[in-house]
Amino acid sequence: MLFNSWDALQHTLLVGTLGYIAVIFLMRISGKRTLSKWNSFDFIITIAFGSLLASLMLSKDTSLAQGVLAIGMLVLFQFIITWISVRSNIFQGWVKAEPTLLLFQGEFQHHAMRHQRVTEGEVLAALRTNGLAEIEQAEAVILETDGSFSVIKKLKDSSASALLDVKGYPKQQTA
Template sequence: MFFQSGPDIAHTLVVGALAYLALVAMLRLSGKRTLAKMNAFDFVVTVALGSTLATVLLSTDVSLLRGSIAIGLLVLLQFVVASLSTRSEAFQAVVKSRPRLLLEAGVMDRAAMREERVATEEMLAAVRGGGYARLEDVGYVVLETDGSFSVLPEGNAPPTALANVTGKGAQ
């Protein structure tokens, strides 16, 4: 119960080390985008990679080659989806959410916050995290595609960085 046979432990050590090296090599080959901040699709791929690696590590029924092919397939699919997302706005709209304007000129958009399931306390924490003590000093708070908040100061310049943000004040 507490100890397995020697061959099972040896299998886990050898296959685990080799599967780990294969995963690191594939992630390095696929580029920085694979390890970027996660949106929903990236999260699914990350969970699937972890599950696949765990299966390769712990199951003697799955060969190292088969597990490496599965990991390679997931990395390839993530690479293809990321590549298509950069080439097609329609495809990007299917796999990624759009950023959402939650606060403009110090005024919270309560409807947008409800739709995005953002509590007032989370908004206030984001504002404080951006270095502001007063909502009136904040120009915009954007809920980004990865779930993080961007807090932008009030200013006179046109908000060109808000071009792809959904909301009442975005152009």
């Protein structure tokens, strides 16, 4: 169907605009954490936001109040989950993955790479992106909880305290 009615277009225009404004308002008041780099939990919430906004814009069976309430509920759930996460390491472990060591002192950590489904080429690209031409110039490459790569350049007499929460990093070397 190419066109169903002017009424349907008017509904989409009006409810879509108001729904969009409501989403922006709710995202703004919910704080920076709602819009931070994504981990799997954030990704799911963002997809749900999009789905709710699409339903609100295109379905005459969904009222503006229902759509805004549903989006508000997701914002509230996101706030509650993150609030609990920063206060409980156990709960945070359920919701958020831990960073993973992929390269350590010039050697690929193949087991971790297979587990995280990362190729050597992706690790090498991360090194190049950070201006390193040799893997030996890197102390570590870490797959972060949001899917990005962190590259730590070769350390000189450092405690490497920023690596303490990285899965696979030898903790005894930081003492």
